Amino acid sequence: MSGHGDPRPMRAERGGALSGEAHVPGDKSISHRSLILGALSVGETRIRGLLEGEDVLATAAAMRAFGAEVTRDDAGEWHVHGVGVGGFGEPEDVIDCGNAGTGVRLIMGAMATSPITATFTGDASLRSRPMGRVTDPLALFGAKAHGRTGGRLPMTIVGASSPVPARYTLPMASAQVKSAVLLAGLNAPGETVVIETEATRDHTERMLAGFGAAVRVEDTNEGRVITLTGQPELRPQSIDVPRDPSSAAFPVAAALIVEGSDVLVPNIGLNPTRAGLYETLRDMGADLTYENIRDEGGEPVADLRARYSPDMVGIEVPPERAASMIDEYPILSVVAANARGRTSMHGVKELRVKESDRIDAMAVGLRAAGVTVDEGPDWWEVEGMGAGGVPGGATVEARLDHRIAMSFLCLGMASQKPVTVDDAAPIATSFPIFTGLMTGLGARLT
Ligand code: S3P
Numbered sequence: 001m002s003g004h005g006d007p008r009p010m011r012a013e014r015g016g017a018l019s020g021e022a023h024v025p026g027d028k029s030i031s032h033r034s035l036i037l038g039a040l041s042v043g044e045t046r047i048r049g050l051l052e053g054e055d056v057l058a059t060a061a062a063m064r065a066f067g068a069e070v071t072r073d074d075a076g077e078w079h080v081h082g083v084g085v086g087g088f089g090e091p092e093d094v095i096d097c098g099n100a101g102t103g104v105r106l107i108m109g110a111m112a113t114s115p116i117t118a119t120f121t122g123d124a125s126l127r128s129r130p131m132g133r134v135t136d137p138l139a140l141f142g143a144k145a146h147g148r149t150g151g152r153l154p155m156t157i158v159g160a161s162s163p164v165p166a167r168y169t170l171p172m173a174s175a176q177v178k179s180a181v182l183l184a185g186l187n188a189p190g191e192t193v194v195i196e197t198e199a200t201r202d203h204t205e206r207m208l209a210g211f212g213a214a215v216r217v218e219d220t221n222e223g224r225v226i227t228l229t230g231q232p233e234l235r236p237q238s239i240d241v242p243r244d245p246s247s248a249a250f251p252v253a254a255a256l257i258v259e260g261s262d263v264l265v266p267n268i269g270l271n272p273t274r275a276g277l278y279e280t281l282r283d284m285g286a287d288l289t290y291e292n293i294r295d296e297g298g299e300p301v302a303d304l305r306a307r308y309s310p311d312m313v314g315i316e317v318p319p320e321r322a323a324s325m326i327d328e329y330p331i332l333s334v335v336a337a338n339a340r341g342r343t344s345m346h347g348v349k350e351l352r353v354k355e356s357d358r359i360d361a362m363a364v365g366l367r368a369a370g371v372t373v374d375e376g377p378d379w380w381e382v383e384g385m386g387a388g389g390v391p392g393g394a395t396v397e398a399r400l401d402h403r404i405a406m407s408f409l410c411l412g413m414a415s416q417k418p419v420t421v422d423d424a425a426p427i428a429t430s431f432p433i434f435t436g437l438m439t440g441l442g443a444r445l446t
Contacts, residue, residue, distance in 0.1 A: 006425075008425045009421065009423065010446070011419070011445070012412025012413050015444040016260070018254055018262075018438075018441040021266060022437055023266065023267075024265060025049075025244060025247060027241055027269060028246065028247075030207070031053075032102050033106070033179070033203055036059065037208070038063075038068070038080030038236065038239075039063040039082045040082055040084065040087075040186060042082060042234065042236070045082060046077055046080075046236075047080065048239070053432050054098050054429045054432075055100035055430060058103055059103040060078075062095045062107050066110075067087065068082055086231070095107065096121050099429045100429070101126060104122060104131070104153070106176065106179050108135070108138065108157050109179065109180030110186070112180075114159045114187055117157070118159075119155070128152065131152065133151075133174065137177065138157070138180065141184050141188055143158065163187060164189075165191055165230055166185065166193075167193040167195075168195070169197070170194065173196070173197075173198040174350070175202075178200060182205070185230055186213070187231060192227070192228045193226065193228075195226075197224075199324075201323075211234040212235040213228060213232040216228075240296070242268070242296065243266075243269065244269075245278075248265045250434065251263050251306070251441065252265055252304055254410045254443065256281065257308075257388075258413050258414050258443075259310075259388065263441055264305050266303040266304075268302060271299050272300075274325075276328070278290075279321065280321065280325060284315050285309060285339075287308070287309045288307075290304060291304075310388075311387075312335065313341050314344075314383075315344075320347075322348050326350055329358060330362050331407045331410060332345070333362050333380070333407070334366075334411045337371045337384060338386070339386070346378065348378055355401035355404075358401065365396030365397065365404070370385075370393070371385060388414060388416070392411070393416070394420070395419075395422060396419065397421075400423075400426050408421050409424070409445060
């Protein structure tokens with residue numbers, strides 16, 4: 001799990017229009033949480049539409065290692081027999097979370113208030129990412145962390161044997177850190193409080209409430225205050241995982257920039273904490289419509305229709321929108337390169353600590369493809385070259401980052417000369433059917 005084997009280069013070149021329907025996989029964030037909350041419930045949780053990508057499969061394996069029974073039936077439904085809050089057993093071996101920051105950080109939170117010890121590792125990308133942002137608040141509950149210098153994996157967490165609840169204000173906009181604290185709070189007596197000054201994706205709060213925990217969310221002068229009452233008995237659920245808006249971004253963006261395209265991407269969750277990219281594309285003049293808008297399980301859902309949009313213009317992306325589209329800046333920069341004028345993206349320093357430094361990875365690759373990019377510590381700007389104006393003709397590094405690989409392949413579908421990524425293997429972490437889905441729409445990927 002902690003590597004992707006031999007690099008698999010992939011080349012994208014301009015072909016005909018993209019058309020048809022793109023059925024993207026289940027939401028990665030909700031898939032991780034479904035497995036973890038299922039494992040912390042008493043009884044059987046059933047999950048339909050789980051994302052069967054490497055990241056989520058690593059979380060399924062981890063839940064087994066902590067004692068839950070996790071199986072998949074022939075119809076593709078997943079069954080989790082949970083051990084209850086406080087019921088995690090000590091894993092016999094190292095927990096390998098592969099490429100998954102969400103997986104490792106949420107699981108660390110979920111085990112930190114049980115009297116067990118677990119050691120975590122991951123691939124080269126995950127081993128380079130900061131874990132102190134999670135272990136600092138977990139220490140407030142009484143958990144101890146021993147990792148490599150700089151708070152990197154491999155890392156051992158010694159769970160608190162007499163946990164106390166915590167009150168924590170997030171120092172950065174991170175749903176992973178918020179979720180780790182809330183999951184730790186589950187097995188602490190009394191009320192755990194997390195305060196966020198910028199709203200981040202709220203799946204953990206919503207799902208905890210759905211599983212029967214007492215969760216209160218209040219908007220105050222301090223920010224968004226989330227209060228969880230510890231030691232609930234979580235009730236197992238039947239979950240339909242919505243399709244991932246972050247994966248939908250790739251067929252949508254490709255349709256906007258490939259001449260003549262018209263693509264429908266059905267059943268996409270448009271939770272406002274996730275839908276910032278689509279607002280931004282519409283602000284740029286994209287021909288992107290929401291069809292069949294409806295409510296599913298308390299979340300807004302729509303079919304997205306994206307048509308070739310040769311008249312898009314660069315904009316200043318509102319920084320307050322950053323958290324709601326944080327994973328979508330790489331693909332936005334590809335659309336921006338195909339728009340007229342400059343697109344500025346500010347307040348985005350979190351991009352530097354994702355699966356790769358996403359500002360640097362995109363800037364280096366876009367420049368190699370002939371696009372002008374300026375950058376600073378927490379901002380970057382892309383000079384648009386107009387529809388079909390990107391020269392391309394470059395081989396770029398994916399840096400073990402699925403979204404970087406998919407973004408550059410979409411760039412190659414619209415640029416004058418092909419774009420090759422050195423390794424497309426990481427795409428399997430979040431979107432294992434990407435290549436087949438895109439070639440099914442008419443893309444040329446080899
Ligand atoms: C996620 C939160 C975000 C996002 C990641 C998924 C989650 O990370 O980038 O892909 O499911 O909670 P941060 O919490 O680091 O912003």
